[in-house]
Amino acid sequence: MMTLPRPVDLRIDARWIVPVVPSGVLEGHALVVDAGRIVAVLPAADADAAYAPRHTLTLPSHLLIPGLINAHAHAAMSLLRGIADDVALEPWLHEHIWPRENRFVSPEFVHDGTLLACAEMVRGGITTCSDMYFFPEAAAAAYDATGLRAVLGVPILDFPTRYAADAEGYLSQGLAARDAWRHAPLLSFALAPHAPYTVCDASFTRILTYARQLDLPLETHLAETRDEVDRARGNTGVTPLARLDRLGVTGPDFIAIHCVHLDAPDIALMARHGCHAVHCPASNMKLASGIAPVAALVAAGVNVALGTDGAASNNRLDILAEMRLASLLAKVATGDAATLPAAAVLAMATINGARALGLDRVTGSLEPGKDADVVAVDLSSLAVQPVFDPVSHLVHVADRTCISDVWVRGARIMADGALTTIDESAVRARTRAWSQRLAATP
Ligand SMILES: [Zn+2]
Incomplete structure (x- = not known):
């Protein structure tokens, strides 16, 4: 028959x-x-x-x-691309980035910057972005219009910004954004306390409670610089990761971004709890933060994904470039040319990113039943x-x-070299208008 x-x-x-x-x-x-x-x-x-x-x-x-997975970005910061080169993380944040964000960041800034980032990411083969920035509802609108998959990290800090006044304010605004976009099939949310040095124990505990109740991943910048770890040891007696572990944060829903200065007990702790690491080689090199111990993390069994970080510290949102850097950097750091072969970095940029974000049943590989990314x-x-x-x-x-x-998800958002969902000339005009305002600010 x-x-x-x-x-x-x-x-x-x-x-x-x-x-x-x-x-x-x-x-x-x-x-x-x-x-x-x-x-x-x-x-x-x-x-x-x-x-x-x-x-x-x-x-x-x-x-x-x-589709490639950018497991860590601040998409709207594309509007700040190249605004402060050749500066280390701390002065970069305090003297260049935070003053401009305090002046300019708004729902319009985030929407326009995220759309600019989407245009770059789609052209770079990125189909999922884990984004961490203010006004995630405005970013959500840009991803939704583009047809990109995104995980929107609700930013939480203990100090005020144009977005919110305190940790409670960030949380309630972020959860309202999640509620507003709950029906968008390509969007999901995470809770994103900025870093151990900007969020206190009480806030971390509160965020953790929400994350567990709502079944959301929890992500934070961690051990990005030597200085961060030294200060944390001075203040708390332990590494930033050990402090978060004492608060109960570590677990399979915990995503640690950067992980440059982890020691051997930290790496063992990451492995034991099934935590995920996001490696951002270009950003770590450009800010002179250091080289993450990726080979040791992989050897310990930690799931390692790849991220670009924001375009203000990279200065591109290019996962192909991060793949090559990750491979080369791991080889030179270990003195072993066999470290991180091409297939391993492709896995980091796809299935490992999906696992970190809790999306591995949906994307990250070309397997029957998954979405066609x-x-x-x-x-x-x-x-x-x-x-x-x-x-x-x-x-x-x-x-x-x-x-x-x-x-x-089967929708052809770039067809034979042309973006099908983004009006590139409109994005160019909006970007030019923002760049003129930003350039006029010292
Ligand atoms: Zn970052």
Whole structure:
């Protein structure tokens, strides 16, 4: 008996498909998508018999990968890109960033800056961004309009900003934003106390209570500089991570961003509690914060994801670039060229990011049942030839100009090099207007 081919929305045949899970490179395969979900990744001949796609796309020189996950950004800070280079973290925050934020940050600033970041991230193959910034409801509108998946970290500090007056104010505003956007299928929320040095024990405890009650991830900048750790030891007698552990923060819903200056007991603690680390190599290098012990974290079994941090300390939101830096930096830091091979950093930029954000049932790999968050990378340019191993090329050779197509939940938000959901000239005009106001401020 013959079975009729099943009607589906889309079939993509690509030169190579790297699903990440399972590992390895597939050739002569097709990816089948229906109703926004991946239905199958299978040999092309089998796809002919099994599926009747309404649309087909043949990409003869392309690599298909899962959408990249930027596990840490401050998207709206793209409007501050390049405003203060060559400065260490503390003066960078106190003299350059916080004064400008105190003057300018508003729902309009956040919306326009996030849209600028979305345009850059989509062109860079990023399909999920974990964002931490003021007015998350304004960022949510930009992600929703773009069709990007986002985790919005509700920022919490113990001091006042233009967004809120105190920890309670940040929490209540952030939870109201979560409530307002609860029906958006691509958006979710996290609680984001800024850092151990800006949030007191009582606030951390309160945030933890909310996080547990509402089943939200809790993320914070942690051990970013040597100075932060030394001061914490002076004030509390323990490392910042050990302090958070005493408060009960550590666990599988805890995401520690940066983790540059963790000691061996900290790393063991991260592993024991199933905490996640987000490695931001470019930001750590640019602010001269140091080199995170990524090889040791991985060896201990800690899940390590990749982030860009904000464009004010990077100065780009480019996960492909972070992948290459992560690999090179780990090799030079350990003196071992075998450290962090290309496949491992691709996993960090995809499935590990999804695990950290609690989204691994939805995205992070090209597996049937997951949402179709997919990126096509054109490896035909002479600058990328010849191709012996497409995963090696993705990490060490390709750049954002190779990315041709991006789908999120099956929606093609970049098609053959063109953004389909963002009016780039409008974003350019808004960005120019903000840059003139920002430049006029000392
Ligand atoms: Zn950050």
